[in-house]
Amino acid sequence: MKSKIVEVKESNIHNRGLFALQDIDEGRLIIEYIGERISKKKADLREVENDKIGVTYIFCLNDDCYIDGKYGGNESIYVNHSCEPNCKVVRKNAKIYFYSKRFINKGEELTIDYSYDKDSKKELCRCGSRKCRGVINEV
Numbered sequence: 001m002k003s004k005i006v007e008v009k010e011s012n013i014h015n016r017g018l019f020a021l022q023d024i025d026e027g028r029l030i031i032e033y034i035g036e037r038i039s040k041k042k043a044d045l046r047e048v049e050n051d052k053i054g055v056t057y058i059f060c061l062n063d064d065c066y067i068d069g070k071y072g073g074n075e076s077i078y079v080n081h082s083c084e085p086n087c088k089v090v091r092k093n094a095k096i097y098f099y100s101k102r103f104i105n106k107g108e109e110l111t112i113d114y115s116y117d118k119d120s121k122k123e124l125c126r127c128g129s130r131k132c133r134g135v136i137n138e139v
C-alpha cells in the first residue's frame with residue numbers, strides 16, 4: 001500500500017526529503033522502514049563501500065539484524081536527520097517504524113534523529129535546528 005500522507009521533494013537539509021502532504025496528528029504511524037535484511041557482518045562490509053559514495057540506507061534493527069533500504073526500500077529512505085526531529089523511530093515485532101513525535105503541519109519535512117554511534121566516524125550536521133549538536137552522532 002502506497003502512503004498518501006507523504007511525498008518526496010527537494011530538501012533544504014540534504015538532497016531529497018520526505019514531506020507531509022497533510023496535517024499529521026501526534027503518535028501516528030508515518031511509514032515502515034523496509035528493505036533487505038542483512039547481518040551485522042554484511043552491514044559492516046556494505047558501509048565500507050557506502051562511505052566511499054557518502055550515502056547509506058542501512059538502518060539498525062538490533063545487534064543481529066540491519067535493514068538496507070537501498071534494496072527493496074520505500075520512500076522512508078528519504079527521511080533526513082534532525083537534532084530536533086518531528087518523528088521518532090519505533091522498533092517492534094522485528095520491524096522499524098517512523099511515528100510522528102508531535103503534530104506536524106502540512107508541507108513540513110519529516111525528520112528523525114539518526115543517532116549515529118558516538119564512537120563511529122563523526123558526520124557533520126546541517127539540520128539548522130536550535131538544538132543542533134553539530135554532528136549526526138550522539139554526543
Ligand SMILES: [Zn+2]
Nearest residue numbers: 083125127132
Ligand atoms: Zn543538527
